[in-house]
Amino acid sequence: xxxxxxxxxxxxxxxxxxxxxxxxxxxxxxxxxxxxxxxxxxxxxxxxxxxxxxxxxxxxxxxxxxxxxxxxxxxxxxxxxxxxxxxxxxxxxxxxxxxxxxxxxxxxxxxxxxxxxxxxxxxxxxxxxxxxxxxxxxxxxxxxxxxxxxxxxxxxxxxxxxxxxxxxxxxxxxxxxxxxxxxxxxxxxxxxxxxxxxxxxxxxxxxxxxxxxxxxxxxxxxxxxxxxxxxxxxxxxxxxxxxxxxxxxxxxxxxxxxxxxxxxxxxxxxxxxxxxxxxxxxxxxxxxxxxxxxxxxxxxxxxxxxxxxxxxxxxxxxxxxxxxxxxxxxxxxxxxxxxxxxxxxxxxxxxxxxxxxxxxxxxxxxxxxxxxxxxxxxxxxxxxxxxxxxxxxxxxxxxxxxxxxxxxxxxxxxxxxxxxxxxxxxxxxxxxxxxxxxxxxxxxxxxxxxxxxxxxxxxxxxxxxxxxxxxxxxxxxxxxxxxxxxxxxxxxxxxxxxxxxxxx
Numbered sequence: 001x002x003x004x005x006x007x008x009x010x011x012x013x014x015x016x017x018x019x020x021x022x023x024x025x026x027x028x029x030x031x032x033x034x035x036x037x038x039x040x041x042x043x044x045x046x047x048x049x050x051x052x053x054x055x056x057x058x059x060x061x062x063x064x065x066x067x068x069x070x071x072x073x074x075x076x077x078x079x080x081x082x083x084x085x086x087x088x089x090x091x092x093x094x095x096x097x098x099x100x101x102x103x104x105x106x107x108x109x110x111x112x113x114x115x116x117x118x119x120x121x122x123x124x125x126x127x128x129x130x131x132x133x134x135x136x137x138x139x140x141x142x143x144x145x146x147x148x149x150x151x152x153x154x155x156x157x158x159x160x161x162x163x164x165x166x167x168x169x170x171x172x173x174x175x176x177x178x179x180x181x182x183x184x185x186x187x188x189x190x191x192x193x194x195x196x197x198x199x200x201x202x203x204x205x206x207x208x209x210x211x212x213x214x215x216x217x218x219x220x221x222x223x224x225x226x227x228x229x230x231x232x233x234x235x236x237x238x239x240x241x242x243x244x245x246x247x248x249x250x251x252x253x254x255x256x257x258x259x260x261x262x263x264x265x266x267x268x269x270x271x272x273x274x275x276x277x278x279x280x281x282x283x284x285x286x287x288x289x290x291x292x293x294x295x296x297x298x299x300x301x302x303x304x305x306x307x308x309x310x311x312x313x314x315x316x317x318x319x320x321x322x323x324x325x326x327x328x329x330x331x332x333x334x335x336x337x338x339x340x341x342x343x344x345x346x347x348x349x350x351x352x353x354x355x356x357x358x359x360x361x362x363x364x365x366x367x368x369x370x371x372x373x374x375x376x377x378x379x380x381x382x383x384x385x386x387x388x389x390x391x392x393x394x395x396x397x398x399x400x401x402x403x404x405x406x407x408x409x410x411x412x413x414x415x416x417x418x419x420x421x422x423x424x425x426x427x428x429x430x431x432x433x434x435x436x437x438x439x440x441x442x443x444x445x446x447x448x449x450x451x452x453x454x455x456x457x458x459x460x461x462x463x464x465x466x467x468x469x470x471x472x473x474x475x476x477x478x479x480x481x482x483x484x485x486x487x488x489x490x491x492x493x494x495x496x497x498x499x500x501x502x503x504x
Contacts, residue, residue: 036481038500043226044482046494047238047250051206051231054189057175058130058137063411063492066175068229070493072211074194076177077105077124077157078169079495082488084275084324084413086169090119090179090195100164100444105157111218113181114192114199121151126182128159139176142168164442166449167414197222197497207231211496223484223500242267248482248501251490253475255312267477272487274314275322275413276472278368281397281406284465285427288351289404295464297345298405299335301379307371307469314473319461322471324489325414326446327453331461342379355382358405359397361390368407368469401425409472411491416453417441419460428465432456 052064057074071079077091088094091105111119132143145168147160161168171177179195186193192200197217201210211227230247232238235254242250242261253261253269261267282289282298289295304316315323319331346352356376358369369385376383383405388396397403406425410418420437422429433456440452460466478485481502486494 036502038223038483039503040223040225042224042501042503043228044224044496044499044501045228045230045246045248047230047232047241047247049231049233049238049252051209051233055192055200055203056188057178058180058188060189061138066492067490067494068209068211069192069194070178071196071495071497072198072227073192073196073200074178074180075196076172076174076179077107078172078177080170080173082486082490082495083273084170084489086173090124094169096169096444100442101161103159103161103169104152105159107155107157108218109155111195112216113184113195114214115181116216117181119179119195120154121157122154123182124157124179125149125151127178127180128157128176131176139171139174139178142171142174142176164444166441166443166446170414198227201226220497222497224496227496227499242477248479249485250477251474251494253477255475258475258477261477266479268480270476270478270487271314272474272476272490273324274472274474274489274491275324275411276314276491277317277320277322277410278311278469278472279408279410280372280467280469281403281408281426282464282466283401283404283406283425283427284429285401286404288349288354288356291349291351292464293345293349294351294354296335297342297349297351297379298376298381299464299467300338300342300345301381302372302375302467302469303337304335304469305337307368307375310371311367311470315471317468317471319457319468320419320466321416321453321457322413325416326450327416327440327457329454329458331458334461335464335467339375339379346379346381352380353382354380355384356404357384357386358407359386359388359393359403360407361393362387363390364407364409398425401427407469411472413492416457419465420456426466428460428463430459430463430465433459 050064052062054060057065057069075089077089078086079089080086090108090111092108094103094105096103107119107121113119128149131137131139132146134140145162145165147162150158152158181193184193197214198211199214201212203209208231209229213222213225215221230241232241235257238250239257239260241247258269262269282295284290308316318335321327346354358372360369373383397406417437418424419428420434436452436456440449443449443452474490476487481504483500484498
């Protein structure tokens with residue numbers, strides 16, 4: 001779940017898409033279509049679902065912006081790989097002081113913005129000072145612990161924190177870390193002036209956005225001359241566009257339609273990992289969910305394997321940290337499928353004939369509620385479903401905490417801190433978890449920090465603070481002439497720098 005409801009509103013639509021994704025991996029043998037030699041003048045055609053409302057990534061929420069603009073148009077000092085590892089981008093190197101308070105970044109030589117202006121440390125300072133001081137700038141919360149940002153020379157930037165923060169460097173891989181030209185007057189809603197390997201070519205609203213290769217890019221040049229993002233919100237229309245030759249790549253493939261692509265023998269279908277956490281939230285602060293026996297009973301009543309098969313959403317998940325995040329561990333032994341024990345616990349809790357209400361945004365479809373209704377009925381729990389529009393969910397559940405059970409995809413990486421926040425809508429308050437999380441953030445050694453997070457996550461699962469129904473996956477269909485297209489985490493960013501397309 002993202003920190004700002006405005007961002008949630010747009011992420012929600014993308015999350016609805018993710019819910020429908022399948023973990024299928026099989027595919028027919030692709031037909032040979034070329035000699036495989038990359039064409040440097042190629043145009044790559046990519047099918048996406050969610051179109052941005054505007055291009056101002058500094059002030060506008062939504063995964064649709066991050067998906068195409070990160071690394072392609074705009075860059076930060078550091079970025080992250082598909083498996084969420086941090087790597088240098090605009091910075092050639094960085095150092096952290098022994099006390100974890102001071103980060104010193106050295107910029108790469110020869111970096112220019114798309115208007116030809118050379119990048120200097122002054123651009124980084126102005127960008128980060130805006131994040132630090134202006135609440136309207138995306139990423140402002142990530143800079144809450146930043147004391148100062150200064151340029152020690154034209155190629156060096158120093159950031160000083162008020163206290164150590166294990167997640168700070170990772171936050172620089174997101175919106176907070178993007179670098180913009182100092183004093184730029186570009187209208188970022190309709191234009192751009194980044195440092196990335198592509199420039200904005202054109203935008204046909206409601207249809208497509210085109211990127212053009214930036215031949216003066218400071219690093220390795222992009223492998224294709226042009227990328228056209230086609231926005232196709234209808235799953236069937238997306239498959240048809242792939243089949244009729246409009247698309248080279250189709251993201252967010254509907255599992256019910258994937259066979260149409262595989263049967264042609266012309267497409268490879270990949271399954272990608274994400275940090276999407278299909279979370280069945282319990283209102284820990286409200287009866288009867290304030291009773292741990294009730295919460296445990298509900299978890300034991302759910303056949304997670306069958307649910308994952310029904311929604312086709314990746315892998316089972318039994319704790320709050322997904323595989324791609326620090327602190328992940330297999331906690332499946334804590335909640336085996338055991339309807340008999342679930343009944344016993346409900347009787348012990350005095351809840352033999354329990355009725356609960358699940359509040360769920362309308363865009364998530366009916367699969368998850370149907371599975372839960374069936375599973376809960378087997379242990380004597382009647383589940384009512386309250387389907388609401390997303391703004392209503394934000395108001396009632398997220399803001400006012402007026403709910404019993406809820407379902408939403410929490411897609412943001414490294415968001416375990418929500419479980420250490422008693423004011424978050426989960427209503428979960430555990431002092432030991434809060435202390436472990438604080439220690440994890442202050443710990444300078446990444447492995448030690450991850451171990452502390454794992455300890456805290458295990459407690460959260462042992463407390464049955466929620467149920468994590470699945471860890472989502474993404475399906476992408478590609479023609480074999482396309483090489484290097486990312487497969488993991490592409491609902492949040494698609495780095496196209498190393499993608500190539502061969503001649504047909």
